Amino acid sequence: MLLIGLGVEVVLSALVARLGTVEFAAYRILNQPAGVSLTGIIGISTGIAILAAQHLGAGDPESAAGYHRTGARIGLLLGTVPALPLLVAPAAVFGFFTPDIRVVGEASAATLTGLLGLIPMAVAFSLSGLLRAAGDSRWVMVASVGSDIVALIPLAWLLGLALGWGLNGVFIAWIAFACGYWAVIHLRYRTGRWPTAEV
Numbered sequence: 001m002l003l004i005g006l007g008v009e010v011v012l013s014a015l016v017a018r019l020g021t022v023e024f025a026a027y028r029i030l031n032q033p034a035g036v037s038l039t040g041i042i043g044i045s046t047g048i049a050i051l052a053a054q055h056l057g058a059g060d061p062e063s064a065a066g067y068h069r070t071g072a073r074i075g076l077l078l079g080t081v082p083a084l085p086l087l088v089a090p091a092a093v094f095g096f097f098t099p100d101i102r103v104v105g106e107a108s109a110a111t112l113t114g115l116l117g118l119i120p121m122a123v124a125f126s127l128s129g130l131l132r133a134a135g136d137s138r139w140v141m142v143a144s145v146g147s148d149i150v151a152l153i154p155l156a157w158l159l160g161l162a163l164g165w166g167l168n169g170v171f172i173a174w175i176a177f178a179c180g181y182w183a184v185i186h187l188r189y190r191t192g193r194w195p196t197a198e199v
Contacts, residue, residue, distance in 0.1 A: 008148045015156050016170055023167055026106035029097040030114045030167075033086055037115075040078030041122050044071050048129030056133055064133060068126045068189075075122035083115045110167035117171065117178040124182035127189050136188065143184035152177035 016027045048071040055064035085093050090108040098104065128140045155176050159169030 004145055004148070008152065011153055012156055012170065015153075015160060016167070018161060019166055022100075022102045022106055025098065025100070025103045026094075026110065027167055027170070029094055029103065030107045030110060032097070033082065033093065034114055034118070037079040037082045037118050038121065040082070041075045041118065041125050044075040044078060044122075045125035045129040045132075047071070048126055049132040052130050052133035065130065068130050071126035071129060072123045075126055076119065079118040079122045083118065086111050086115065106167060110171055113168045113171040113175070117175040120175070120178040120182040124178065124185050127182070127185045131185065131188060139188045140185065143181050143188070146184065147177045147180040151180045 013024070013027070017024045048067045052064035052067045055061070055067075090111040091104050094104045094107045124143075128143070131137070131140050152173050155173035156170045159165045159172055160167070161169075163169060165172070
């Protein structure tokens with residue numbers, strides 16, 4: 001799954017590079033702080049998988065499901081707090097990465113769109129932790145890869161390049177990926193391993 005994710009990032013980078021060198025540089029520097037937030041969200045998901053698995057092993061699925069709700073809140077906190085400086089003063093933050101005002105301006109203009117995808121990702125990753133705790137890691141991979149193929153890559157090309165929306169178009173595609181990933185994980189949670197759990 002990580003190898004596929006790296007491959008998708010290579011494809012996205014190639015698409016963004018076609019927009020121009022300024023856009024590509026802006027894409028890279030915006031991805032760095034967003035990646036810090038996403039790392040916290042992924043870490044919470046791993047913790048949920050471990051703790052929920054313990055409760056599942058003890059025959060207590062309701063307590064295991066409770067980690068999703070708590071984990072989603074913590075994930076949103078860890079995802080949004082590091083992103084606050086970007087929302088408040090994006091030009092100042094990006095100025096640490098580059099003195100090029102064109103790159104700073106391009107990154108600043110796409111900041112809000114670039115960070116919105118963290119919200120559905122926080123909820124989706126908390127659910128994916130539950131599925132992995134139940135031994136359903138294959139469905140987590142299907143959700144991720146399927147959303148890459150159906151939403152992220154084609155929409156990044158369509159919105160970012162074909163329709164000329166630039167970086168905002170690429171990040172809207174990422175939001176669509178995050179929402180698609182959450183939708184598939186949520187469906188599995190409601191109809192598969194967790195048919196009686198309350199979200």
